[in-house]
Structure formats: structure tokens, C-alpha cells
Amino acid sequence: MAYNDFNMDNHWLPFTPNRSFRKNPRVFVAADGIEFTTHDGKKVIDGISSLWCVGAGHNRKPINEAIKKQLDTLDYATAFQASNDRAFQAAERIAAMAPGDLNKVLFCNSGSEAADTSLKVALAYHRSRGEGHRTVFIGREKGYHGVGFGGMSVGGIPANRKVFSSVLLPRVDHMRFIHDPVNNAYVNGVEPEFQEDLLLELENRILPLHDPSNVAAIIVEPVAGSAGWYLPPKGYLKRLREICDKHGILLIFDEVITGFGRMGTNFGADFYGVVPDMLNFAKCVTNGVIPLGGVICRDKLYDAMMKTDAPEHVIEFFHGYTYSGHPVACAAAIATLDLFKQENSFQRAGEMGKVLGNAFHSTFKGMPNVIGIRSLGLAAAVELAPLAGAPGKRAYEIFLDCFKNGALVRPAGDTLVIAPPYIVEKSHIDTLVNTLADSIRRHA
Ligand SMILES: Cc1ncc(COP(=O)(O)O)c(C=O)c1O
Numbered sequence: 318m319a320y321n322d323f324n325m326d327n328h329w330l331p332f333t334p335n336r337s338f339r340k341n342p343r344v345f346v347a348a349d350g351i352e353f354t355t356h357d358g359k360k361v362i363d364g365i366s367s368l369w370c371v372g373a374g375h376n377r378k379p380i381n382e383a384i385k386k387q388l389d390t391l392d393y394a395t396a397f398q399a400s401n402d403r404a405f406q407a408a409e410r411i412a413a414m415a416p417g418d419l420n421k422v423l424f425c426n427s428g429s430e431a432a433d434t435s436l437k438v439a440l441a442y443h444r445s446r447g448e449g450h451r452t453v454f455i456g457r458e459k460g461y462h463g464v465g466f467g468g469m470s471v472g473g474i475p476a477n478r479k480v481f482s483s484v485l486l487p488r489v490d491h492m493r494f495i496h497d498p499v500n501n502a503y504v505n506g507v508e509p510e511f512q513e514d515l516l517l518e519l520e521n522r523i524l525p526l527h528d529p530s531n532v533a534a535i536i537v538e539p540v541a542g543s544a545g546w547y548l549p550p551k552g553y554l555k556r557l558r559e560i561c562d563k564h565g566i567l568l569i570f571d572e573v574i575t576g577f578g579r580m581g582t583n584f585g586a587d588f589y590g591v592v593p594d595m596l597n598f599a600k601c602v603t604n605g606v607i608p609l610g611g612v613i614c615r616d617k618l619y620d621a622m623m624k625t626d627a628p629e630h631v632i633e634f635f636h637g638y639t640y641s642g643h644p645v646a647c648a649a650a651i652a653t654l655d656l657f658k659q660e661n662s663f664q665r666a667g668e669m670g671k672v673l674g675n676a677f678h679s680t681f682k683g684m685p686n687v688i689g690i691r692s693l694g695l696a697a698a699v700e701l702a703p704l705a706g707a708p709g710k711r712a713y714e715i716f717l718d719c720f721k722n723g724a725l726v727r728p729a730g731d732t733l734v735i736a737p738p739y740i741v742e743k744s745h746i747d748t749l750v751n752t753l754a755d756s757i758r759r760h761a
Contacts, residue, residue, distance in 0.1 A: 322356070334713075343720055348375035351738055351745055353725070361720060364735045364749045365727045369542065369574045370605030372666070373656050374740040380604055383652035387645050396424075396641045404642030407650045411602070411613060414583045414654070417592035421619040424611045424642040428573035429463025431597035431610040432536070435569045436467040437636050438595060438618060439534035442567065445621045451533040451565075454486065455523060458494040461543035462536060462571050462597075471536050474544065488531075490523050492516075495541065495549050502689035502700075503682065504548055506674045511550035520560060529564035534594075539585030542574035545732030546691050546698035554591045567594040567618075573610070577601035578657060578739055580694035581667020588694070594618065604653045609646035657739075666739040669746070670695040673735065676750045684754065685761035686711070689732075696736035701757070703731045715756045724752040733757075 325339055344356040351374055353361045366372060373380070387403065394401045408422040425434050436454060443451040456462065456471030463469075469478060470486035473494070478485065493515055501509040524532065539554060541547040561568040570593040575585030578601060582588045586596060595618070599610030622633045640646070657663060674692030681687050681699045689700035704711045712728035719726045726749070727734040735749050 341717065350374045350376070351741060360723060362724050362737075362745055362749055364719075364725050364737050366601075366736055366738045367605055368600070368727075369579065369736055370600045372578050372601045372662060372739045373604045373653060373660070374738040377604060377653075377656060379656050380606055380649055380652045383648045384606065384645055387648035391644045394644060396639060396643070397637060400642060401644040401647070403644040403647035403651065407609075407642070407647035410651060410654050411598070411611065415596060415613045416584065416586050418616045419586075419592065419596055419613040420616050421614045422611050423614065423636075424609065424647075425638050426608045426640050426643075426646075427463065427610045428571070428597065428599035429465045429468050430638060431573065431599055431612050432462035432468030432471070432571060433465040434636065435536065435571075435595045435597050435612045436471065436534065438612060438614060438634070439567045439569070441634055441636075442618045442621055443533055445625065448530075448565075451531055453488045453490065453527045453532045455490050455492060455519070455532060455535040455566075457492045457537050457541075459541055459544040459547070460491075460536070460538055460571075461541070462538075463573075488527075490527065492519050492523065492535075492537075494544075494547070495553065496547050497550075498689060501550075503678065504691045504693070505678045506671055506692055508551040508693075509548055511553075515550060515553065516556050516560065519557075524560075524564065529566065532564065532566045534567040534569050535561055536569040536571055538571045538573075539575045539589055540580070540693065540696075542696075543729060545700065545729035546693075546696050546734050546736075548691055548693050549589075554589045558591045558593075561594075569593055569595045569597065571597045573597055573599045575694070577654075578663035578666045579696060579736065581663055581670060583663065602653060603646055603649040604656075606653075607643070607646040607649045608640075609643070609650055660740075662739040666695040669737075669739065669741050669743075670697075672743055673697050673737070673741075673746050673750075676746050677735075680750050680754050681757070684757055686757065695739060695741075696734060698729075698732045698734045699753070699757070700732045711760055715753070715760050718756040718759065719752050722752050722756065724749050726753055 345353045346356050347354040411422050412420045454471050458473040460473045462472045470489045473491050572584050576598040580588040594615050596613040603609045674697050677690050677692050677697040681690055686701045688702050691698045701711055712731045712733050716728040
């Protein structure tokens with residue numbers, strides 16, 4: 318198929334430079350395993366699990382079959398004042414995978430909705446306990462929590478906030494970013510040890526400024542994914558947990574990327590041994606096939622909201638989406654989680670992550686313009702010096718060039734990230750890394 322076989326006048330692409338795309342379209346028409354076919358018949362390796370979603374690889378029959386069966390059984394049912402059997406089953410499976418007493422799953426359809434849902438739960442929970450004054454949220458610089466107004470407000474990627482800054486939530490602050498480009502530019506498969514305690518700023522400046530008694534929740538990604546795979550210092554998340562406990566502040570982990578196997582464990586919470594009060598998920602839970610997201614809440618949040626003087630016919634939490642717990646999405650989730658278990662996928666992700674990390678460090682270190690390499694779990698990032706006066710351009714051009722040469726990689730600022738499906742083989746990693754290395758050399 319030639320690209321002018323379809324009309325490009327109507328589809329406005331998200332998070333994409335549309336003018337550039339029209340000149341050089343990248344359109345997938347099929348996928349199998351770890352490989353796409355494009356509209357012009359090219360094969361492209363999916364080096365980013367299609368935005369961190371497709372852990373089990375593309376076109377997995379057990380997931381496809383479960384969806385088809387569900388469509389023929391119960392296609393959809395209202396999510397309010399009733400539910401469906403698959404939603405209960407999927408929630409049970411997800412809660413069983415989550416650590417501690419993270420047992421109550423509020424479904425939604427995306428990571429952005431999960432972010433806003435978790436912030437709203439925090440407000441409602443505090444209010445139900447007579448602490449409605451807790452309305453301050455704290456995020457982190459370069460955090461990404463989607464594109465809803467709540468998620469954007471606690472998010473910290475400047476370009477995502479710039480145009481909307483005047484209407485973001487008013488009572489939000491941000492912790493410092495977690496990166497030390499001098500002492501920890503290169504990190505391979507370990508938790509970086511920082512000379513500086515990044516959380517002193519939270520304890521000594523941010524919390525006293527707002528007064529901790531006013532703070533509803535702190536939200537962080539265990540690993541900063543969208544910013545370019547930045548790893549928290551050793552002990553950081555544990556200490557964050559302790560600070561939250563000390564002040565009655567809820568801790569939210571946004572695990573949209575780190576959830577369901579990317580770290581070689583069920584969740585980032587397991588990898589770091591820290592249980593948050595809420596855990597947001599979206600990607601990988603259905604292998605990307607059908608949208609599904611959610612917030613897993615600790616029992617105490619649900620219990621507090623059920624302990625109300627309101628009569629029983631009154632809704633306890635005025636929140637939800639028409640498609641919360643959609644039966645087809647939940648059937649896809651159950652089949653995906655079964656498949657991950659059968660194939661021991663998360664363990665494999667952890668093992669292949671070491672192969673990927675070693676390949677990154679042995680190939681890219683010392684190459685032109687390389688100023689950092691970070692790998693942990695099944696994801697690795699190589700950071701490049703930006704072109705003078707044109708931040709992001711070098712990585713964008715390398716991304717285009719890699720695509721032309723059969724590898725889908727992800728540019729984030731001037732960082733390039735590879736995060737392949739868990740079924741990745743060493744030969745795919747070699748191809749991806751070599752394609753990226755050739756391109757970095759061509760753009761020196
Ligand atoms: C940590 C995190 N939170 C939220 C989101 C937003 O998810 P969605 O695009 O499904 O709304 C993303 C997307 O990449 C993410 O990485």
C-alpha cells in the first residue's frame with residue numbers, strides 16, 4: 318500500500334509534530350510478535366513495546382480469543398449501579414498481584430484518568446476522616462501523570478504545562494528531579510547512590526511551606542519513564558514512604574509504566590520494597606490491545622469512605638467512567654495476566670533487562686555526544702548532548718533515521734529509550750542497539 322492510499326486530512330495525531338509527519342508518515346498496518354509491517358511494506362522492530370504497552374508481544378492468540386469470546390457473551394454493560402462478572406474477576410486478579418493491602422481496584426481507561434482518579438480519592442478520603450483541609454498535592458519535576466488537568470498539575474514536564482499553566486490546580490508543589498548528571502550519568506542495572514539527600518528539600522522547605530497537615534498526597538513514578546528513564550536514588554522511595562507516614566500524607570505511585578513486569582517484578586512497588594497508598598496502572602495490563610487503567614487503593618481508603626453517616630442509597634464516591642471495568646477490556650486483562658504467568662514473563666523481563674543494559678553500556682559509552690546511559694528493568698536510555706539552540710532535534714532526527722532503518726525507538730528530549738516487549742530475544746536487542754548506534758554516529 319502506498320501512503321497516498323489513505324486520506325491524511327482528518328486524523329490529528331496526538332503528541333506528534335503533525336506537519337513533519339505528513340511529509341514522512343509512519344503508518345502501521347500489521348504486527349506480529351515483535352515486528353510491525355508498515356503501509357509501505359517495511360518491517361520495523363517494536364523497540365518500545367508500543368509506548369510500554371505490549372509486554373507479551375503483538376498478536377497474541379490467547380488474548381485475541383478471550384476478547385472474541387467476550388464479545389459474543391457480554392459485549393458491554395452499564396458500569397453504574399450494576400457491573401459485570403469480568404470486572405470482578407479482573408479486579409481480584411490485579412489485587413492479588415499487588416503488594417500489601419492494596420486490595421480495592423477502581424477501574425478507568427487510561428493513565429491520565431488513573432492520575433485524576435487517585436488525586437480525587439485522596440481528597441475524598443481525607444474529607445471522609447474530617448481532614449478536608451488537606452488539599453495540597455506534591456509531584457516532582459519531570460514527572461508525567463498524563464494530560465488531564467489533575468495529572469498535568471502534579472506533572473513536571475515543562476512543555477506539557479506551558480500552554481495550560483494558568484488553569485492548573487492551584488495548590489500544587491513539586492519536588493526536585495532525581496538525577497545527578499555528574500556522579501551518576503552512567504547507571505547499569507543498579508540503584509544509583511547519591512551523595513546528596515534529595516528529600517531534604519521536601520522535609521525542610523516544601524512541607525514546612527505548606528504545612529504538612531495541609532498536604533493530601535505525594536505522587537511519583539517509581540522510575541521517571543516519560544522523561545527518559547531516570548532512576549531514583551537508593552533508599553529514596555523508602556524514605557518518601559516514611560515522610561508520608563510521619564505526616565499522614567498519602568503516597569501515590571504512578572506505575573503506568575513500571576507496573577506489570579517492566580522492572581522484572583509485578584510492580585515497581587515490589588522492586589523497591591515500598592507499598593504506596595494508591596498504585597496507578599494502565600499500560601501492559603491488557604497488552605495494549607484494549608484500553609484499561611485503574612487505581613489500586615489500600616483497604617483503609619475504601620473503609621474510610623464506606624464509614625459514612627449518609628443513608629445506604631447514597632453514592633459514597635461521586636466518580637467513575639462510563640467504561641470503567643468494561644467487560645471486554647477486563648477479559649483482555651485476565652487473558653493477558655494469565656499469559657504473563659504461563660510464560661513467566663516478568664522474570665524474563667528482568668533477565669533480558671540485564672542483556673539490554675549491558676548492550677547499551679558496552680556499545681554507547683564513549684560514542685560521540687553521549688553524556689549518559691541509564692538501564693534498570695527491561696528499559697535503557699542513552700542521553701545525548703543537545704544540538705546548540707535546538708533541544709530535542711538530535712534525538713528526533715535519530716528516531717526518524719532508526720525508523721527508516723527498521724527500529725522503533727523513543728525520543729524523550731535528547732534521550733533515546735529502548736523498552737522492548739518481554740518476549741524480546743538477544744538478536745532483537747543486538748539489532749535495535751546496533752541500528753541506534755549507527756544512527757548516533759551518523760548524527761555526530
Ligand atoms: C507514568 C504515567 N502516567 C500516566 C500516563 C498517561 O497515560 P495515558 O496516555 O494512558 O493517559 C503515562 C503515559 O505514558 C505514564 O507514563
